Amino acid sequence: MAIGMSAMLQASGLTKEFKGFVAVNNVDLTVERGTIHALIGPNGAGKTTCFNLLTKFLQPTRGTITYDGRDITSLSAADIARLGLVRSFQISAVFDDLTVLENVRIAMQRRRGDSYDFWRSEVLLAQYDDEARGYVESVGLGDFLNHRAAELSYGRKRALEIATTLALEPDMLLLDEPMAGMAQADVDRISALIKRISEGRTILMVEHNLSVVANLSDRITVLARGEVLAEGDYDTVSKSPEVIDAYIGAGHD
């Protein structure tokens, strides 16, 4: 890894307690600018909780989060998205009843700020069509522009979700199990897509499966029982006896 990188997203002492149960305990995490960072761990390790804390869909009990040098601990989820830190969801998050093009336009509308105009015609939104089409085509959905999102296959919904996210021109993406429930062909396609969009961006992804992140991520943090177990590149992490014990020993390859 290159020397002189700066932290894009940093969490320190991040803790979340649910009525006495500590889901995430004192986690320190630093995601360097321009890298793909993976957060992995067995079921119940606190990955998703951690992820929801970082994106402010949950409020941490203790700890601070800084993004691009700015303390974002007290901001709302929507405000964080406005700063350029955009998350995806485990179950593909598209707007089913809208077309592919409209899905992407929703993201662009937020950026341009005409989203409160209830007295104007939606014909106005056609001004976004060319640019939106560009994002749709960049994820290989050019042929589905006017299909309802509900009609797409699971892998294509994932691609649409990424196109919508890209339309926000985010600096950093947080992907929650982007490969969950996908066929192998789709996994390869989405892996290549993630690799491509990481150009000039920072990515933090939660994954269940070590092998998926092996050739994708620059750095891996392993969580178990709410705590950081190991951190480093794939070789370091996969050889760590604690990780083998807690994670691979638990029945995963």
Next chain:
Amino acid sequence: MSTTENTTKAALPAMTHTVGMPRHQKIIFVVLLAVLIALPFMVYPVFAMKVLCFALFACAFNLLLGFGGLLSFGHAAYFGMASYVCAHAAKVWGLTPELAILTGTATAAVLGLVIGSLAIRRQGIYFAMVTLAFAQMVYFFALQAEFTGGEDGIQSVPRNDLFGLLPMKDDLTFYFFVLAITYGGILFIYRITHSPFGQVLKSIRENEPRAVSLGYHVNRYKLMVFVLSATFAGLAGATKSQVFHLASLTDVHWTMSGEVVLMTLLGGMGTVLGPIVGAAIVVTMQNYLAYLGAWVTVIQGCIFVIGVLLFREGIIGVLSRILKKPL
């Protein structure tokens, strides 16, 4: 000529949805207007005006439920309060119809802002319960307050001259004023659902967390649609009190909140025409079956149960699916 047209269509497969109101909807709106212009010559004008007011009320409710995804169980509060204030303004302050209706509508908007800003903090059944609770408080206020006349309501509300110039005593004349208000209101609601704001609204209804993650402050949109819906419900209620020369507890009672849910679901929630059709059916039933007394409610209940069991999407919802066109 036709070849060129076909090529264009082939090159731009489904771009039709971005160019405004689809042609079949334009035709529907024109036909609807023609029917409504002819209506008072076929039926009793006051009955026709009642249908119009409830059609607007149901459309306002549908804006919130069908497009905002929010089930309010207290829409009688806005409908009824606007009706009271409008009646008071016309009777005590002597305002002209347009100003009295405007005053009533503004009251509903303010009430919607207050109740809405508290209710949108909760979701699903809790949201419905909060709206119901507030509506019950409004009902209690209407029962106790001095100006509402308690059990009597506000009776013999005058219909003053429109703009201070045009006499409105004649029901047929007044019908066309009511038609202008309600038809305009319904068109405006259509515009809201087909605006940049309407698009965002649909996205929130479809997937709220995702809308948040795209940076939308969803509560602001919910509040806005709530206030808009309350405002149009108020417009309907205010107009109704001028039609009947009366504002009463019926307008603010919880059964009124229930009736508007029924109209909307029966006609087809989330459709353009559904609430209008639903309102027309329910009002017609109440009118022509009035001699059956309390049995009207039973029949209404049966029709609702049958309707919901047989076609969950409502009458227009089913038609829309069969014709594969948004109606």
